[in-house]
Amino acid sequence: MARVANVRKSVATTLVALPLAALLAAGGWAMAEPLGLPKVPVPADNPQSPEKIALGDKLFHDARFSIDGTVSCSTCHNDKKAFTDSPLRVSEGHHKLTGTRNAPSVINAAYYTSQFWDGRSVSLEDQSQHPMVNPVEMGLPDHEPVLKIVREDPAYVEGFKKAFGKSGRDVTMDDVEKAIASFERTVISGDSPFDKWYFGGDRNAISDQAKRGFDLYVGQGRCVSCHAIEQTQALFTDNRFHNIGVGINRIQGDVPRLAAEFLKAKAAGASVDKTVLADPKVSELGRFAVTNSFDEIGAFKTTTLRNIAVTAPYMHDGSLKTLKDVIKHYNEGGKSPGDPAPVNPYLSGGIRPLDLKDQQIDDLVAFLETLTSPAYVTAQTK
Ligand code: HEC
Numbered sequence: 616m617a618r619v620a621n622v623r624k625s626v627a628t629t630l631v632a633l634p635l636a637a638l639l640a641a642g643g644w645a646m647a648e649p650l651g652l653p654k655v656p657v658p659a660d661n662p663q664s665p666e667k668i669a670l671g672d673k674l675f676h677d678a679r680f681s682i683d684g685t686v687s688c689s690t691c692h693n694d695k696k697a698f699t700d701s702p703l704r705v706s707e708g709h710h711k712l713t714g715t716r717n718a719p720s721v722i723n724a725a726y727y728t729s730q731f732w733d734g735r736s737v738s739l740e741d742q743s744q745h746p747m748v749n750p751v752e753m754g755l756p757d758h759e760p761v762l763k764i765v766r767e768d769p770a771y772v773e774g775f776k777k778a779f780g781k782s783g784r785d786v787t788m789d790d791v792e793k794a795i796a797s798f799e800r801t802v803i804s805g806d807s808p809f810d811k812w813y814f815g816g817d818r819n820a821i822s823d824q825a826k827r828g829f830d831l832y833v834g835q836g837r838c839v840s841c842h843a844i845e846q847t848q849a850l851f852t853d854n855r856f857h858n859i860g861v862g863i864n865r866i867q868g869d870v871p872r873l874a875a876e877f878l879k880a881k882a883a884g885a886s887v888d889k890t891v892l893a894d895p896k897v898s899e900l901g902r903f904a905v906t907n908s909f910d911e912i913g914a915f916k917t918t919t920l921r922n923i924a925v926t927a928p929y930m931h932d933g934s935l936k937t938l939k940d941v942i943k944h945y946n947e948g949g950k951s952p953g954d955p956a957p958v959n960p961y962l963s964g965g966i967r968p969l970d971l972k973d974q975q976i977d978d979l980v981a982f983l984e985t986l987t988s989p990a991y992v993t994a995q996t997k
Pocket residue numbers: 675686687688689690691692706707708709714716717718719720721724727729730731732733739742743744746747751752753795891892
């Protein structure tokens with residue numbers, strides 16, 4: 616509690632000392648970080664403002680930016696489901712078309728240094744333009760229909776005037792992307808039982824079993840080497856890419872052909888975003904699709920583990936149904952239970968059999984269950 620009070624106090628002190636513009640540029644207005652999280656990074660050319668955040672919120676929930684008027688960002692990133700579409704394995708776009716990947720939560724995405732499972736987008740701003748024109752998501756042919764709506768709908772005309780001082784043709788996709796990203800930078804959650812225990816010093820915030828699970832998390836399980844916990848904060852990600860043996864077993868024999876064909880299509884101008892979400896096999900190439908680097912075949916971004924208990928199923932392909940299945944996969948050294956294929960040659964060096972007993976697996980699950988923030992405890996996962 617003491618630390619939260621301190622943060623509030625220092626914000627209040629700075630308020631007096633700095634001109635408002637400087638505060639906004641620092642992204643520091645009115646938002647004290649929840650326990651366990653650092654300051655939200657805000658790009659210099661897109662400072663936070665209440666008007667822009669409200670506008671982004673509206674854009675995020677507007678289904679008119681899809682070809683059949685039924686799909687908004689929040690269809691797949693539903694606030695009632697901890698900003699996912701749990702329990703779907705892979706997302707459903709317009710006309711129930713399916714893509715190849717599981718929808719990650721938007722909660723705390725503001726802290727990632729790249730967006731998407733393969734990191735193909737460099738910022739929240741850039742990311743937000745893609746779903747609208749992806750053929751299996753919102754399905755628009757281009758961004759013109761979006762611009763028409765935001766330039767003509769009276770509520771948006773008012774909103775863009777307030778947020779950007781712009782109207783008519785001066786409103787561009789750049790502004791739309793900035794507003795959505797500003798909203799997403801407020802979708803932040805910490806203050807979980809784990810945070811109260813580890814950073815807040817409340818000894819009773821988590822159970823003894825969860826504490827044993829934590830010891831395994833940082834010890835024998837070696838989870839912390841990728842899902843990082845720092846001294847004063849925990850993002851549960853290293854923002855890097857690793858092949859942990861998910862999905863790749865399905866394409867192993869086919870990798871050289873798939874990789875060669877993908878590189879050819881990419882050189883000829885094919886969109887990486889559209890290709891990886893359209894073809895389940897190409898999807899498994901992972902980070903390779905972005906870097907063309909063979910040692911990143913089947914590598915995906917280390918995702919945060921915050922709110923993980925309410926966002927099943929798991930992994931980029933949604934192939935693991937429960938947290939127990941996930942830990943069994945790691946315990947086998949990167950091979951899902953029942954998976955006949957050998958462990959793939961691109962496997963990260965950090966993935967080795969862990970020799971965890973059943974009781975220890977349960978302890979680790981109990982620890983992961985302490986990472987749910989109060990706002991999402993009641994998230995629907997069924
Ligand atoms: C049809 C479902 C669907 C819709 C609609 C959709 N998304 Fe997503 N979103 C996904 C999936 C699936 C991924 C992962 C794709 C990948 O990594 O290749 C994703 C990834 C993301 C990410 C990256 C998070 C991370 O952990 O890297 C962000 C941010 C995001 N979406 C925001 C949005 C915004 C903003 C919109 C609206 C403009 C939107 N999404 C619309 C399904 C959807």
